[in-house]
Amino acid sequence: MISINWIFLIVGGLFEALFAMSLGKMQQTSGREMGLWIFTFLASVSLSMYLLFKSMGGSHPISTGTAYAVWAGIGAVGTAILGILVFKEPVTLWRLFFLSTLIISIVGLEMTSTHV
Numbered sequence: 001m002i003s004i005n006w007i008f009l010i011v012g013g014l015f016e017a018l019f020a021m022s023l024g025k026m027q028q029t030s031g032r033e034m035g036l037w038i039f040t041f042l043a044s045v046s047l048s049m050y051l052l053f054k055s056m057g058g059s060h061p062i063s064t065g066t067a068y069a070v071w072a073g074i075g076a077v078g079t080a081i082l083g084i085l086v087f088k089e090p091v092t093l094w095r096l097f098f099l100s101t102l103i104i105s106i107v108g109l110e111m112t113s114t115h116v
Contacts, residue, residue: 016075021079055067070106
């Protein structure tokens with residue numbers, strides 16, 4: 001069964017992808033819409049960091065190295081997928097291949113991490 005700390009970490013990684021996407025949207029907007037993206041960025045970066053912090057504590061802490069690597073990997077994969085869907089970035093065979101290897105690595109880190 002997946003621990004609450006892993007749920008914190010996964011959700012935190014998703015918020016990391018959201019704050020990265022917010023940066024891109026800020027570049028494309030101005031005025032009030034830009035202000036909303038700035039707010040989205042600030043809220044999502046705060047939540048992302050807090051959930052990363054929470055995942056490394058409690059009764060089943062995730063080690064700092066594993067937590068950070070998984071968090072960053074989820075953020076990277078999520079950001080790449082959002083780039084494809086939102087910003088119409090190119091989808092190439094090599095890009096999909098390397099995203100797949102990153103996902104496999106994230107799952108491997110979770111499976112091999114020491115649960116205290």
